[in-house]
Amino acid sequence: MSDDDSIANARSGKTGVEAAPLWERALIEKTVLAAVCEQRTARRWKIFFRLAFLMIFVVMAWRTVSVSSSTGGATGKHAALVSLQGEIVSDQQSNAANLNAALERAFSAEQAAGVILQINSPGGSPVQAGMVNDEIRRLRARYPTKPLYVVVDDICASGAYYIAVAADKIFVDKASIIGSIGVRMDSFGFNSLMSKLGIERRLLTAGRNKALNDPFLPEDKVQKKYMQNLLDEVHQQFIEAVRQGRGKRLQETPDIFSGLVWTGQRSVALGLADGLGDTRYVLRELLKTEKIVDYTVKEGMFDRFARRFGLSAGASAVRALTSQESLQFN
Known part of the structure; x- marks a missing residue:
């Protein structure tokens, strides 16, 4: 901020954010707005997850009750x-x-x-x-x-x-x-197709039969x-x-x-x-x-x-x- 701007702001009685140039005020407003939006988004996700967990709990409880009621209430001779x-x-x-x-x-x-x-x-x-x-x-x-x-x-x-x-x-x-x-x-055998396409298989194993029946290798x-x-x-x-x-x-x-x-x-x-x-x-x-x-x-x-x-x-x-x-x- 220049000396002329400071003198002008002092004469008009403006201080702090009010005394800031327009571009600084715009930057501050954007920053505050972004922070508010971020907080709103966080609250929305928190509400979403809470509702999701509640839904899962309700479904599990309903399933437990429905299974119990479908069998536990059976009375009399039945198959x-x-x-x-x-x-x-x-x-x-x-x-x-x-x-x-x-x-x-x-x-x-x-x-x-x-x-x-x-x-x-x-x-x-x-x-x-x-x-x-x-x-x-x-x-x-x-x-x-x-x-x-x-x-x-x-x-x-x-x-x-x-x-x-x-x-x-x-x-x-x-x-x-x-x-x-x-x-x-x-299973499948891809080794001939790989050769035609020029594809090289790079396989490392520890154990002689670890690649047992690997579809990308010739049949053993x-x-x-x-x-x-x-x-x-x-x-x-x-x-x-x-x-x-x-x-x-x-x-x-x-x-x-x-x-x-x-x-x-x-x-x-x-x-x-x-x-x-x-x-x-x-x-x-x-x-x-x-x-x-x-x-x-x-x-x-x-x-x-x-x-x-x-x-x-x-x-x-x-x-x-x-x-x-x-x-x-x-």
């Missing part, structure tokens, strides 16, 4: 229903944790005359399927007077059938798809044999579970454990299933009740939201391209 729909994978709705929790509640319900496991699934993870198979056998031993019947809709194959064989009886529609007692492992015959032995071992576990569950009802043909599938009608003849029938048939003829209570663990709102926008599918695609293979019963 306990557990539904297995879709692929059996740890990060999907039909996983071992959800299925086992539902089965535990269904078996422990005092007024439940029996349990119906309704299946419509092509299979999935052998680990998840094996965990459910083990849990069913444990629950059947713990509640010997409470039968478990499997009712198949369109398909019960691979990992889904691994689970089904632990039941007392399996009922199917004549056109249902049953079987596929086998194991598969999916020794590693391929090792993985085949691994598949055969898991397949044998599947076969033993089927034999244990079906017992003398199973008609072992050369193709029974080959991975083939059969219609429901043919599966009854092979001993893979016990008869033709739906849920109403089991209710009416076996459990002698018309009342049914659903004990299935329901998918949460946020899980449905994520799945609707394809997040799960996107993650699966990325894993398929960037990670090691996974064994599957489908």
Whole structure:
């Protein structure tokens, strides 16, 4: 500020901000306004997060109450229903944790005359399927007077059938798809394409087999044999579970454990299933009740939201391209 400006301001009686030139006043006003806007934004975000946490709490509380009210209020003789729909994978709705929790509640319900496991699934993870198979056998031993019947809709194959064989009886529609007692492992081979594109793979490992079946490297015959032995071992576990569950009802043909599938009608003849029938048939003829209570663990709102926008599918695609293979019963 010049001496002339100071003298002029002194004569007019202006001091501080009022005595400042126009450009300084504008700068001060902008600074103050920016600070005010920043505080408002911070308050808005704080309110948003508080509302979001409140919403999550309300949804969780609602889900807990709804699950309790849908099962805990069941009175009188009824059939306990557990539904297995879709692929059996740890990060999907039909996983071992959800299925086992539902089965535990269904078996422990005092007024439940029996349990119906309704299946419509092509299979999935052998680990998840094996965990459910083990849990069913444990629950059947713990509640010997409470039968478990499997009712198949369109398909019960691979990992889904691994689970089904632990039941007392399996009922199917004549056109249902049953079987596929086998194991598969999916992968890709990109090494030839990389050579054509001039792409060089730079991979460092500690451990001779750490890059086992890497899709970006040429196929190794020794590693391929090792993985085949691994598949055969898991397949044998599947076969033993089927034999244990079906017992003398199973008609072992050369193709029974080959991975083939059969219609429901043919599966009854092979001993893979016990008869033709739906849920109403089991209710009416076996459990002698018309009342049914659903004990299935329901998918949460946020899980449905994520799945609707394809997040799960996107993650699966990325894993398929960037990670090691996974064994599957489908």
